[in-house]
Amino acid sequence: MLAGALGLAGVAAAFFLCERERFWINWVLWFLFLLTTGLGSLFLVALEHVVGARWSVPLRRVPETIAGLVPPMGAAALVGLLSLGTLYPWTSAEGLRDPLVAAKAGWLNEPFFALRAAACVLLWTVSYVVLVGGSRRQDQTGDPRFNRRARRFAPLFMVILGLTVTVTAFDWISSLEPVWYSDIFGVYVFAGAFLAGLAATTLFTLHLRDAGRLDGVGPDHLHNLGGFLFAFTVFWAYIGFAQYLLMWYANIPEEVFWYGERLHGAWGGILLALALLHFLVPFLILIPRDAKSRPRLLFGVALLMLAMHWLDLYWMLFPSVAGGPLFGWPELSFALLFLSGGIWWVRRLMDRGEAMPVGDPFLREGLEFRL
Amino acid sequence: MNPAQGPFSVLGVFDTPDALLEAIGKVKGRTGHRLEAYTPYPVHGLDRALGYRKSPIGGMVFVMGLVGALSALVLELWTSGWDYPLVTAGKPVVSWEAFVPILFEITVLFAALTAGLGMLLLLNRLPALRHPMLRSRSMALLTRDRFGLAVESAGEPLDPEALALLLEDAGAAAIEVVERPPAPGPASPKLLAAALGAILLACLAAAGTTYWGIKLFPRLIPMAHMLDQPRLDPQSGSSFFADGSGMRPPVAGTVSQGAPPRPLPNxxxxxxxxxxxxxxxxxxxxxxxxxxxxxxxxxxxxxxxxxxxxxxxxxxxxxxxxxxxxxxxxxxxxxxxxxxxxxxxxxxxxxxxxxxxxxxxxxxxxxxxxxxxxxxxxxxxx
Amino acid sequence: MTGPAAAARASILESLRPPPVLQGPVRIGDLDDQLLTPVGRRPPLAWFIAFGVTSTAALLGIVLILYTIATGIGVWGNNIPVAWAFDIINFVFWVGIGHAGTLISAILLLFRARWRNSISRFAEAMTIFAVICATLFPLIHVGRPWLAFWLAPYPNQRGMWPNFRSPLLWDVFAVNTYFLISLLFWYIGLIPDLASLRDRTPPGARRFVYSVLSLGWRAASSHWHHYERAYLVIAGLATGLVLSVHSVVSFDFAVSLVPGWHMTIFPPYFVAGAVFAGFAMVVMAMVVVRSTMHLEHLITAYHLDMMNRVILACSCLMGYAYLLEGFTAWYSMNPSIHHTFRQYIGGTYGLAGWITIVCNVVIPQLLWLRWFRRNIAGMVFVSLAVTVGMWFERFVIIVSSLHQDFLSSSWHVYRPTLVDYGILLGSFGLFFSLVLLFARVLPVIATTEMKMVLPGAQPRSGKGER
The missing domain is CATH 1.10.760.10 (Cytochrome c-like domain)
Known part of the structure; x- marks a missing residue:
C-alpha cells in the first residue's frame, strides 16, 4: 500500500517535473510489461484448452488470475495513446521529413494507430471474459459445457493473440524507430510475453502453494512448469539470436542501426546481461531433471526471468529516446506504482474466489497427474 | 575369465507386471544374490522396486556436450581466426555470431552420441551376443508379453532348488534354471584356416582396389569439357606460327615498366x-x-x-x-x-x-x- | 441433477476426453503377432507393383544423375542469375519432409502425447529416407561430387580450411548431424523390436541377422533403466536439433541481401513449413499403411485427426508468416523488395505464388471441419495440396526471387529441363522405394512402445506414489 502510494506520488511528480518523453516512455514500458505478462498467462490458459492438457487443470486459476491484468493494462494502453505525439517520430513534421517514414504514413498515422490499439484491447478483453469469466462461473455450476466452449474458442484466441501481439509489437515498440523493420519482431515479443506469463504463473503458484491454497499440487506439476520455463527460454533465445544474426550478417543500414544503438556503451552491457540472465543462466540451472521441481530454485529462476523480461522491454524501448540507460527516481516511482498495483490487483482477484477451478470436471485427473 | 560353476540364474516367469512387482517385494533382500527383472517394455516402478540409482546418462551427456562445444569453438577459432584467416563478406575473421550454428550442431552431436552409444556400449555392455539369458527357453516370452524375475549369480554358486521354491512362493507361473553357455572351445583348424584365408583374400582385394584406385582415379576427369576448348594451352605448339610455338615472345628489346631503357651491354x-x-x-x-x-x-x-x-x-x-x-x-x-x-x-x-x-x-x-x-x-x- | 441433464453432461465429458490410443481389446502378445508377422514375409502382389513403379522412377533418377555428372550441370535449366533452382528447391523440400519424424518422435514424446506411439516408427523412417533424398541434391549441385569431402574440416595438403562463416557449411554440419542423430534415435527405438523379432524367428540366417542387429538385447530391467533415460535425453536434444536444422537451411537464404530472401522471420517460418510438409507426407503414408496392412485399430481416426490438427496449426503459422512477409515487404519501403514481392504473385511465376498461398493457407483451413479431419479422401486431398504447395513455396522463394535481381540487364527466365523434372521424379521414386522396403523388412509400428500404452500394461500399484 505504502509503496503504491509512494509510487503514485512519484509518478504524479514525474508527470509535472520530468521531460514528457521520459514520463511517457516509462508509461509505455510499464503497461507493456504487465500487459505482456497477462497475455502470456492467457495464452497458457488457451494452450491447456487446445491440447486438452489435464495436468495443468489444478494450476489453471493462477494464469487465469494473472490474465486479469489484461483489462486494466488495456486501459493503460489507451491512456498511453496520449504519448504518440511525444514519443513517436512519425507523428512530427520533423520525423516525416525522412521519405522512408513519410511513405509509411498509410500505416503509421495517429487515427489508425489508435484504432488498432483499441481493437486489440477490445479483442483481449472479450477473450478474457470468455476464457476466464466462464471458468469462474464454472466454480459454482460445474457445467462441463464451459470446457467445450473454451476448447472451441481457444484456437481462435490463439489466432487473435498472434495477430494482436504482432500489431502491438510493431506499433508500440518497433515504430519508435519508424525506419526499422523486422518481420520476426512480433514472434520475439510473443516469446518474451509467453515466458513472462510462465514465470509469473510459476511465481504465483509457488506462493499460493506455500500459503496452502493449492493442495495436491506436487513436484510433478512443478516439474512440468520448470520444463516449460526451460523450453521457452531456449525458444526466446533462438528467436532473439535469429533476428540478431540475420541483421548482423546482412548489415543493411535500415536494419542494423537498431542494433547499433542497442549494442554500444551501456546498452551493450544490458544486451549481454539479457543473453546471460534471460537465457544462459536459467538454461544451465534448469538442465538437471531434479532442478525443475525444486520450489526454491524454481522461484528464483522465475523471478529472474520476469525481471529479465522487464529488462528486455527496457532495452528495446529506452534507446529510442535516451542516449544512455536511465534509471532515476521517475523510473523507481513507476516501478513502485505498477508493481504494487499489479500485485494488489492480482491478489484481489485471487482472494475473491477459489484458487483452483473447483468446478472443472477434470480437476481430479489433474491432481492425480504423475510423471 | 571367472571359471564360474553351476547355473547362471534361476528365473521365475510372471503373467502380469503387478505380479512381478509383488514378487520383487517378496524376494528382495532374501537371497544374497543379484536380482534382475526382464520385461518386454519398460515397466513403471521397477527402478524403485529394484533400488536402482539414478542413471548417470544426464551427467555424461552434459560433460560430453561441453566437450563438443569447446572442440567446435576451438576448431572454428583456430582455423578461421589463426591458421587460415580469410576475409569473406566483410566480416571479421573471428565472428562469434557466425560460429554459433556449428557450435550448436557439434554440441548436440557429441551429446546425443554420448547418450545413445554410451547407453548401449558403456552402461548396458552391449553387444552381448553370448549372454546366458539369450539361451533361455523363456526369452521368447520375455520379449513378448511375460515378465521375468531372475536371481542371478555373479560367479558365486546358486542353490537352484531353494531359489525355485522362493520364486514359486512369490507367485511365479513358471520356473527355469538358466545354465551358463559352454565355454568357447578352441576353434577347429578348418575354421581357423578358413578365417585366415578370408582375411588374406580381403587384404588382397583391399590392396588391389586401393592400388588401382589411386593409380586410375586421378586420371579420370569427368566433365573435361571446360578443358576441351579451341585455344592454345601455355607451352603448347602451333603450326600457325612460323616458329611452331604457340606462345609469342615479346617484341625484341622489350623491357618491363619501370626499367630505364638503356643499351644492352655485351x-x-x-x-x-x-x-x-x-x-x-x-x-x-x-x-x-x-x-x-x-x-x-x-x-x-x-x-x-x-x-x-x-x-x-x-x-x-x-x-x-x-x-x-x-x-x-x-x-x-x-x-x-x-x-x-x-x-x-x-x-x-x-x-x-x-x-x-x-x-x-x-x-x-x-x-x-x-x-x-x-x-x-x-x-x-x- | 435430473436424468437428461446428467446424460448430457456425461456426453459432453465423453466428447472432451481423448479416445483410447487403440481401438478394441488388444492383448500385449497379439501386438507381436500382428505387427511382427508380416516382417520378412513374401509381400502381396500390390507391393511388387508399387515397388516396380517406384524403383523404376528411382532408376530413372539415378541414370539422369549419372548423365548430369558425366556431362555437367549445364544439362539443368539453372543459369545466372537463377543459379539455384530445382536442386536447392528439392533439397529444402526433402529436408522439410524429414522434419515430421523427429517432431513426432521427440517433441511429442516430451509432451507425452501418447498418440505418437503408433506413428513414430514410420515417421522416423521417413525422416531418414527424406534426408537421404535431400543430401543428394546439394551433392550433385556442387558439380564435382567426388570432391565434396573438401567440405570436411581436416588438415590437408591444400593448406585450406572450410569457411566456418559460410551458411552453406553450417548446412553441411546441420544436415549430417541431423541424419546421424535421427538414425541413432531410430535404431535405438528398433532394438527391442529386433529382439522380439529374433525370438520369434526359427534358427537360421534371418535369426542370426536379427540377433546381431539387436545387439543381444535381453530386455533386462537394468538395461531399460538406462535405455529410457537415454531415449528421453536424445529426444530433448533432437528437439533442439530439429529447430536448428531448418533454421540453418533458412540461413542459406536469409543472411544474404537478396530481396525476398533476407527476412528475419525465415528461421521459425522454415521450421513451421517443414513440419507442415512432413506431417502431410506422414498422413498420406499412414493412410496407405493402415489400410493395406490392416492396422486400422492401431492407427485410428483419432491419430489421423491429431495429425491433421498439427497440419492445421502449421497452416495458420504459414498464413501468419506470409502475411508478415507481405506486410514487412511493404513496410520496408525498399523498392527492390517491393519489386520482388510483385513478382511473387504477378510476374512470370505468379501462378506459383498463388498455388503456394492457396495450397498452404486456404485449402488446409478445411481441416477446421471435423469431417475433413476424419475423412480419408478429405485429408488425402489436403495433404496432397500441402505437399504441392510446399514444393511451390520453395520454388517461389528461390526462383522468383532470383530471376530478376538488382541488375536488370541480367534478368532471366528460368525454365527447368527434362533432366530437372526427371531427377525430381527420381527422388520421389527413391524415397518411396526405401519406404516400401522398410515396410517389408522392419516392423512399421514401434511394437514395444505400443505395448507400453496398452490398458493393463503398467502396474496399478506403480501409479499414485512417488
Missing part, C-alpha cells in the same frame, strides 16, 4: 658491372621474391639447376651455386638475365632493373648459404 662489357644495390635484408627479400617467381622453376629453389620444370623441359639449367655457375661474376649473371643464354629466354621484359640486381644478390646469398665461408660464422671457424 657479355664482355657486362663482366665488370658492379651490383649497385646494397646487400641489405630488404634487398635480399626482394631478390628472393624475384628469384622464386621467375628463376626457381628451372634453376630450382636452391639454385642447383633442379627446378620443377627441368624434367619436363629437357634442358639442363646452370647449377648456380657450384662449379662454373659459382664462378660467374655479378655482371655476367645480370647479363644473362637481361639477354638470355642458350635455351633461357631474356627476362628483361619481366624484371625491373632493381629486381634483376636484387636477384643477383639473392643468388649470391644462396651460394653462401649452401657453402658458407668460415668467416660467415660468429667467432670465425669452428
Amino acid at each position: 657479355a664482355e662489357a657486362s663482366e665488370g658491372l658492379v651490383n649497385p644495390l646494397p646487400g641489405s635484408a630488404a634487398v635480399f627479400r626482394r631478390g628472393r621474391a624475384a628469384y622464386d617467381t621467375h628463376c626457381a622453376v628451372c634453376h630450382g629453389l636452391l639454385g642447383n639447376g633442379e627446378g620443377s620444370l627441368t624434367d619436363a623441359y629437357g634442358a639442363r639449367p646452370t647449377h648456380l651455386t657450384a662449379g662454373a655457375g659459382r664462378e660467374l661474376s655479378d655482371g655476367a649473371i645480370y647479363h644473362v638475365i637481361v639477354s638470355g643464354k642458350n635455351a633461357m629466354p631474356p627476362y628483361s621484359s619481366d624484371l625491373t632493373e632493381e629486381e634483376r640486381w636484387a636477384a643477383v644478390h639473392y643468388v649470391r646469398v644462396l651460394e653462401r648459404a649452401l657453402d658458407a665461408l668460415d668467416t660467415d660464422f660468429q667467432g670465425g671457424a669452428r
Whole structure:
C-alpha cells in the first residue's frame, strides 16, 4: 500500500517535473510489461484448452488470475495513446521529413494507430471474459459445457493473440524507430510475453502453494512448469539470436542501426546481461531433471526471468529516446506504482474466489497427474 | 575369465507386471544374490522396486556436450581466426555470431552420441551376443508379453532348488534354471584356416582396389569439357606460327615498366658491372621474391639447376651455386638475365632493373648459404 | 441433477476426453503377432507393383544423375542469375519432409502425447529416407561430387580450411548431424523390436541377422533403466536439433541481401513449413499403411485427426508468416523488395505464388471441419495440396526471387529441363522405394512402445506414489 502510494506520488511528480518523453516512455514500458505478462498467462490458459492438457487443470486459476491484468493494462494502453505525439517520430513534421517514414504514413498515422490499439484491447478483453469469466462461473455450476466452449474458442484466441501481439509489437515498440523493420519482431515479443506469463504463473503458484491454497499440487506439476520455463527460454533465445544474426550478417543500414544503438556503451552491457540472465543462466540451472521441481530454485529462476523480461522491454524501448540507460527516481516511482498495483490487483482477484477451478470436471485427473 | 560353476540364474516367469512387482517385494533382500527383472517394455516402478540409482546418462551427456562445444569453438577459432584467416563478406575473421550454428550442431552431436552409444556400449555392455539369458527357453516370452524375475549369480554358486521354491512362493507361473553357455572351445583348424584365408583374400582385394584406385582415379576427369576448348594451352605448339610455338615472345628489346631503357651491354662489357644495390635484408627479400617467381622453376629453389620444370623441359639449367655457375661474376649473371643464354629466354621484359640486381644478390646469398665461408660464422671457424 | 441433464453432461465429458490410443481389446502378445508377422514375409502382389513403379522412377533418377555428372550441370535449366533452382528447391523440400519424424518422435514424446506411439516408427523412417533424398541434391549441385569431402574440416595438403562463416557449411554440419542423430534415435527405438523379432524367428540366417542387429538385447530391467533415460535425453536434444536444422537451411537464404530472401522471420517460418510438409507426407503414408496392412485399430481416426490438427496449426503459422512477409515487404519501403514481392504473385511465376498461398493457407483451413479431419479422401486431398504447395513455396522463394535481381540487364527466365523434372521424379521414386522396403523388412509400428500404452500394461500399484 505504502509503496503504491509512494509510487503514485512519484509518478504524479514525474508527470509535472520530468521531460514528457521520459514520463511517457516509462508509461509505455510499464503497461507493456504487465500487459505482456497477462497475455502470456492467457495464452497458457488457451494452450491447456487446445491440447486438452489435464495436468495443468489444478494450476489453471493462477494464469487465469494473472490474465486479469489484461483489462486494466488495456486501459493503460489507451491512456498511453496520449504519448504518440511525444514519443513517436512519425507523428512530427520533423520525423516525416525522412521519405522512408513519410511513405509509411498509410500505416503509421495517429487515427489508425489508435484504432488498432483499441481493437486489440477490445479483442483481449472479450477473450478474457470468455476464457476466464466462464471458468469462474464454472466454480459454482460445474457445467462441463464451459470446457467445450473454451476448447472451441481457444484456437481462435490463439489466432487473435498472434495477430494482436504482432500489431502491438510493431506499433508500440518497433515504430519508435519508424525506419526499422523486422518481420520476426512480433514472434520475439510473443516469446518474451509467453515466458513472462510462465514465470509469473510459476511465481504465483509457488506462493499460493506455500500459503496452502493449492493442495495436491506436487513436484510433478512443478516439474512440468520448470520444463516449460526451460523450453521457452531456449525458444526466446533462438528467436532473439535469429533476428540478431540475420541483421548482423546482412548489415543493411535500415536494419542494423537498431542494433547499433542497442549494442554500444551501456546498452551493450544490458544486451549481454539479457543473453546471460534471460537465457544462459536459467538454461544451465534448469538442465538437471531434479532442478525443475525444486520450489526454491524454481522461484528464483522465475523471478529472474520476469525481471529479465522487464529488462528486455527496457532495452528495446529506452534507446529510442535516451542516449544512455536511465534509471532515476521517475523510473523507481513507476516501478513502485505498477508493481504494487499489479500485485494488489492480482491478489484481489485471487482472494475473491477459489484458487483452483473447483468446478472443472477434470480437476481430479489433474491432481492425480504423475510423471 | 571367472571359471564360474553351476547355473547362471534361476528365473521365475510372471503373467502380469503387478505380479512381478509383488514378487520383487517378496524376494528382495532374501537371497544374497543379484536380482534382475526382464520385461518386454519398460515397466513403471521397477527402478524403485529394484533400488536402482539414478542413471548417470544426464551427467555424461552434459560433460560430453561441453566437450563438443569447446572442440567446435576451438576448431572454428583456430582455423578461421589463426591458421587460415580469410576475409569473406566483410566480416571479421573471428565472428562469434557466425560460429554459433556449428557450435550448436557439434554440441548436440557429441551429446546425443554420448547418450545413445554410451547407453548401449558403456552402461548396458552391449553387444552381448553370448549372454546366458539369450539361451533361455523363456526369452521368447520375455520379449513378448511375460515378465521375468531372475536371481542371478555373479560367479558365486546358486542353490537352484531353494531359489525355485522362493520364486514359486512369490507367485511365479513358471520356473527355469538358466545354465551358463559352454565355454568357447578352441576353434577347429578348418575354421581357423578358413578365417585366415578370408582375411588374406580381403587384404588382397583391399590392396588391389586401393592400388588401382589411386593409380586410375586421378586420371579420370569427368566433365573435361571446360578443358576441351579451341585455344592454345601455355607451352603448347602451333603450326600457325612460323616458329611452331604457340606462345609469342615479346617484341625484341622489350623491357618491363619501370626499367630505364638503356643499351644492352655485351657479355664482355657486362663482366665488370658492379651490383649497385646494397646487400641489405630488404634487398635480399626482394631478390628472393624475384628469384622464386621467375628463376626457381628451372634453376630450382636452391639454385642447383633442379627446378620443377627441368624434367619436363629437357634442358639442363646452370647449377648456380657450384662449379662454373659459382664462378660467374655479378655482371655476367645480370647479363644473362637481361639477354638470355642458350635455351633461357631474356627476362628483361619481366624484371625491373632493381629486381634483376636484387636477384643477383639473392643468388649470391644462396651460394653462401649452401657453402658458407668460415668467416660467415660468429667467432670465425669452428 | 435430473436424468437428461446428467446424460448430457456425461456426453459432453465423453466428447472432451481423448479416445483410447487403440481401438478394441488388444492383448500385449497379439501386438507381436500382428505387427511382427508380416516382417520378412513374401509381400502381396500390390507391393511388387508399387515397388516396380517406384524403383523404376528411382532408376530413372539415378541414370539422369549419372548423365548430369558425366556431362555437367549445364544439362539443368539453372543459369545466372537463377543459379539455384530445382536442386536447392528439392533439397529444402526433402529436408522439410524429414522434419515430421523427429517432431513426432521427440517433441511429442516430451509432451507425452501418447498418440505418437503408433506413428513414430514410420515417421522416423521417413525422416531418414527424406534426408537421404535431400543430401543428394546439394551433392550433385556442387558439380564435382567426388570432391565434396573438401567440405570436411581436416588438415590437408591444400593448406585450406572450410569457411566456418559460410551458411552453406553450417548446412553441411546441420544436415549430417541431423541424419546421424535421427538414425541413432531410430535404431535405438528398433532394438527391442529386433529382439522380439529374433525370438520369434526359427534358427537360421534371418535369426542370426536379427540377433546381431539387436545387439543381444535381453530386455533386462537394468538395461531399460538406462535405455529410457537415454531415449528421453536424445529426444530433448533432437528437439533442439530439429529447430536448428531448418533454421540453418533458412540461413542459406536469409543472411544474404537478396530481396525476398533476407527476412528475419525465415528461421521459425522454415521450421513451421517443414513440419507442415512432413506431417502431410506422414498422413498420406499412414493412410496407405493402415489400410493395406490392416492396422486400422492401431492407427485410428483419432491419430489421423491429431495429425491433421498439427497440419492445421502449421497452416495458420504459414498464413501468419506470409502475411508478415507481405506486410514487412511493404513496410520496408525498399523498392527492390517491393519489386520482388510483385513478382511473387504477378510476374512470370505468379501462378506459383498463388498455388503456394492457396495450397498452404486456404485449402488446409478445411481441416477446421471435423469431417475433413476424419475423412480419408478429405485429408488425402489436403495433404496432397500441402505437399504441392510446399514444393511451390520453395520454388517461389528461390526462383522468383532470383530471376530478376538488382541488375536488370541480367534478368532471366528460368525454365527447368527434362533432366530437372526427371531427377525430381527420381527422388520421389527413391524415397518411396526405401519406404516400401522398410515396410517389408522392419516392423512399421514401434511394437514395444505400443505395448507400453496398452490398458493393463503398467502396474496399478506403480501409479499414485512417488
